[in-house]
Amino acid sequence: MPSAKRASASIAEEALVHLDALYNFARYLTGSASEAEDLVQETYARALGNDSQFVAGTNLRAWLFRILKNLFLDGRRRAKVSPIVAGAEVMDASSLGGDPDREPLRGDEELELLRGVVSEDIGAALLALSPDARTIVLLDLEGLTESELASVLGCALGTVKSRLARARAALRESLRDYSKG
Amino acid sequence: MTMDCAEARTHMLDARRGTIARELASAFRVHLDGCEACRNEDTADAALSAALERLPKLTAPQSLRADVVARRASAPRRVQASPELARSSRATRVMVALAFVAAVAAAVFLVGRRRTPTDAIVAEAVNDHLRVLYGEHLVEIENGGMHQVKPWFAGRLDFAPVVAFSGDDDFPLQGGSVAYFIDRKAAAFVFKRRLHVITLFVFRAAGLPWPASGGERMGRVTARAETSRGFHTLTWQDGDLGYALVSDVDARELTQLGERVAGTR
Numbered sequence: 001m002p003s004a005k006r007a008s009a010s011i012a013e014e015a016l017v018h019l020d021a022l023y024n025f026a027r028y029l030t031g032s033a034s035e036a037e038d039l040v041q042e043t044y045a046r047a048l049g050n051d052s053q054f055v056a057g058t059n060l061r062a063w064l065f066r067i068l069k070n071l072f073l074d075g076r077r078r079a080k081v082s083p084i085v086a087g088a089e090v091m092d093a094s095s096l097g098g099d100p101d102r103e104p105l106r107g108d109e110e111l112e113l114l115r116g117v118v119s120e121d122i123g124a125a126l127l128a129l130s131p132d133a134r135t136i137v138l139l140d141l142e143g144l145t146e147s148e149l150a151s152v153l154g155c156a157l158g159t160v161k162s163r164l165a166r167a168r169a170a171l172r173e174s175l176r177d178y179s180k181g
Numbered sequence: 182m183t184m185d186c187a188e189a190r191t192h193m194l195d196a197r198r199g200t201i202a203r204e205l206a207s208a209f210r211v212h213l214d215g216c217e218a219c220r221n222e223d224t225a226d227a228a229l230s231a232a233l234e235r236l237p238k239l240t241a242p243q244s245l246r247a248d249v250v251a252r253r254a255s256a257p258r259r260v261q262a263s264p265e266l267a268r269s270s271r272a273t274r275v276m277v278a279l280a281f282v283a284a285v286a287a288a289v290f291l292v293g294r295r296r297t298p299t300d301a302i303v304a305e306a307v308n309d310h311l312r313v314l315y316g317e318h319l320v321e322i323e324n325g326g327m328h329q330v331k332p333w334f335a336g337r338l339d340f341a342p343v344v345a346f347s348g349d350d351d352f353p354l355q356g357g358s359v360a361y362f363i364d365r366k367a368a369a370f371v372f373k374r375r376l377h378v379i380t381l382f383v384f385r386a387a388g389l390p391w392p393a394s395g396g397e398r399m400g401r402v403t404a405r406a407e408t409s410r411g412f413h414t415l416t417w418q419d420g421d422l423g424y425a426l427v428s429d430v431d432a433r434e435l436t437q438l439g440e441r442v443a444g445t446r
Contacts, residue, residue, distance in 0.1 A: 012252070015249075016249060016250065019241045019245075019246060019249055020238075020239075020240045020241050022241075023239060023240065023241035023242075023245065024238055024239045024240070027239045028236065028239075033242075037242065037244075037245050040241065040245060040249070041245065041248055041249070044249050044252050045252065048252055110225055110228075111224065111225060111228050114225065114228035114229055114231070114232050115228055115231070115232070116337075116359070117232050118235075118361065118365065118366060119235055119236050119237060119361070122232055122233065122235070122236055123236070137233075140194075141233055141236070161191040161192065161194075161195070162191045164194065165190050165191045165193070165194070168194070168226060168229055169190075171229065172225060172226075172229055175229075175232070
């Protein structure tokens with residue numbers, strides 16, 4: 001078997017292992033089953049159509065998630081959707097927090113909310129986040145490592161922790177808004 | 182080395198996961214010990230992690246899987262074939278693709294036949310039972326009798342759990358707690374059988390993949406007994422509510438409890 005064919009078959013085989021994770025990610029990223037299916041299909045079409053771009057020995061999982069994330073963001077841009085509802089300014093801030101004392105204290109009320117919140121509310125609160133914030137929270141939930149997150153997001157490794165912390169803080173704010181609603 | 186609040190908050194998740202860098206761990210701990218605001222943040226962030234863990238893990242639909250499998254099958258040929266070869270062998274490739282799609286469809290059909298509709302319910306019941314076992318507290322409301330446990334759920338659930346059995350010497354009731362079953366809240370009742378823990382989950386039944394047939398009659402309900410990962414489960418519907426009993430106790434004893442819970446004994 002020629003090496004190109006062998007590599008391609010190997011990538012295709014390994015890519016299939018990540019199907020459920022990609023679908024789960026896409027489902028919560030879009031909030032839509034049909035859109036998630038389309039995204040995953042397109043991701044595999046792109047990946048298998050451009051497998052020569054994949055560098056052997058690097059991280060296939062991160063590569064696939066990156067393709068999916070880029071497709072999602074491109075689609076949003078083309079549709080001129082205005083997705084930024086919560087957390088945008090938090091994610092765009094160049095530094096973390098600044099003055100932590102300005103943030104509301106987390107009391108028993110918030111803990112009660114977080115402990116009682118159901119999955120529908122979490123899904124809705126995720127959709128209220130900026131795409132960047134939603135992406136990093138969901139990718140972390142998928143178990144991607146810090147370096148994988150940096151690769152998917154196309155950011156410096158050193159900024160991943162602070163981005164994730166800000167996104168999670170934004171999600172908590174979003175969940176609190178839902179509790180008020 | 183000292184750490185301020187902003188930096189401490191970027192390391193909270195790593196610290197809880199045990200992945201914080203060794204050289205930072207001490208400074209982080211010192212900061213947290215002396216900063217109530219960051220301790221509160223850490224507690225709330227941990228609660229967020231628990232909430233996110235409750236999101237159901239969704240699996241790709243079979244139709245999507247079949248599509249991706251078909252793409253996988255065609256990938257090597259696409260890479261190998263020159264344009265000339267691709268044109269000359271188009272008919273062959275179409276036939277191979279059709280044969281492959283037929284094979285995938287057959288495989289999907291057979292897999293679908295092997296999987297029972299209750300797979301998701303059983304898997305969730307076992308997962309939730311493990312959460313009860315591994316939780317900090319087995320129950321949130323200690324047993325003072327079902328007359329105390331059931332009212333405790335009022336205001337915590339969007340339905341009233343109907344359980345006819347209050348526990349006895351064979352299956353003493355330990356208490357209850359609020360749990361999550363797939364995408365909804367559930368009442369979790371914890372019973373004991375000798376040293377074994379048995380969890381009964383009661384939840385709204387609508388919208389779950391209940392089987393259309395099968396199972397064994399258990400009084401006026403039909404219960405399905407299955408085993409998953411070494412745990413026995415007994416699941417049934419009664420009106421609007423679904424019930425799932427889970428334990429590593431003997432399957433016959435689980436059925437005995439099921440009969441009592443369903444009010445048939």
